[in-house]
Amino acid sequence: MLGLAGLAGVAASGVVIARAERRRRAYTPEEIRARLRDRHAEATAPADDAR
Secondary structure, three states, rough: OHHHHHHHHHHHHHHHHHHHHHHHHHHOOOHHHHHHHHHHHHHHHHHHHHH
16 A cells, blocks of 8 residues: 555646656757746846845
């Protein structure tokens, strides 16, 4: 019984990982670049304000 529960947990983890991977691959290269630029701007904004 415990082995079946473990197997079900591993299968559920695989489903979650596959779903996240599909979501990640759904972005176009332009969307990824835009998101990275936005994140970079947010990360560097406090450093610019401190000068």
